[in-house]
Amino acid sequence: xxxxxxxxxxxxxxxxxxxxxxxxxxxxxxxxxxxxxxxxxxxxxxxxxxxxxxxxxxxxxxxxxxxxxxxxxxxxxxxxxxxxxxxxxxxxxxxxxxxxxxxxxxxxxxxxxxxxxxxxxxxxxx
Numbered sequence: 001x002x003x004x005x006x007x008x009x010x011x012x013x014x015x016x017x018x019x020x021x022x023x024x025x026x027x028x029x030x031x032x033x034x035x036x037x038x039x040x041x042x043x044x045x046x047x048x049x050x051x052x053x054x055x056x057x058x059x060x061x062x063x064x065x066x067x068x069x070x071x072x073x074x075x076x077x078x079x080x081x082x083x084x085x086x087x088x089x090x091x092x093x094x095x096x097x098x099x100x101x102x103x104x105x106x107x108x109x110x111x112x113x114x115x116x117x118x119x120x121x122x123x124x125x126x
Contacts, residue, residue, distance in 0.1 A: 008072075017124060019038075020035065020037070020064040020125055020126065021033075021034070021035055021036065021125070022034050022035070022036055022039065022042075022057065022123060022124070022125055023121035023123070023124040023125055023126060024047065024050055024055055024057075024067050024121045024122070024123055024124075025051075025121055025123075026050065026051075026095045026121065027042075027050070027051070027076075028089070030124060031050070033047045033057065034047070034057070035053070036047050036059075036125055038067075038068060039058075039065065040059070040060055041060060041061045041063070042059075042060065042085055043056050043057050043058075043059075044057060044080070044081035044082060044083060044085075044094065045057045045058075045081055045094075046070050046078065046081040047067075052105075053070075054070035054071065054078050054081075055067045055068065055069060055070055055071070055119075056068055056069065056080040056081035056094070057068040057076045057081070057123075058081075058085060058094060058104050058105060059093060060092060061073060062109070065093075065123050065125055066092070066105040066106070066120075066123060067079065067120070067121035067123050068103060068105060068108050068118050068119065068120050068121065069096070069108070069118040069119040069121075071118065072074040072096045072098055072099070072101075073110075073116050073118060074096065074098070074099050074101055074116070075096075075098050075099060077098060079097050079098060080094055080096060080097065080103065080106075080118065083096050083097050083103075084097070085094050085105075086102070088102065089112060091104050091106065091111070092104070093105055093111055093120065101113065101116075103117075105116055105120075106120070108120040
């Protein structure tokens, strides 16, 4: 198992082991959301949470997995998982596919309007 700071975990696998799963912290526990091999580097995936909310999972090209809320606070649409990954000043972000605001994947803060943010979920790869 690998766990790092909230919202971030580096995917590590051992050859010959069972499928590696991605878990997201939710309601005081860990929710299994998918097998690691379902994530594609550089692309997002939407996850439906038990409370009806959604998370957006991302694995970057270095194998780091992050999770933030999927709802774009500027439009109300659940689309952040479809956004483009990038970095600004060493800070990884996702740009909303609608109005292009950028959200820091480590903190959830909008890089274009620091008064707006999205939730960040701790992630485990086991």
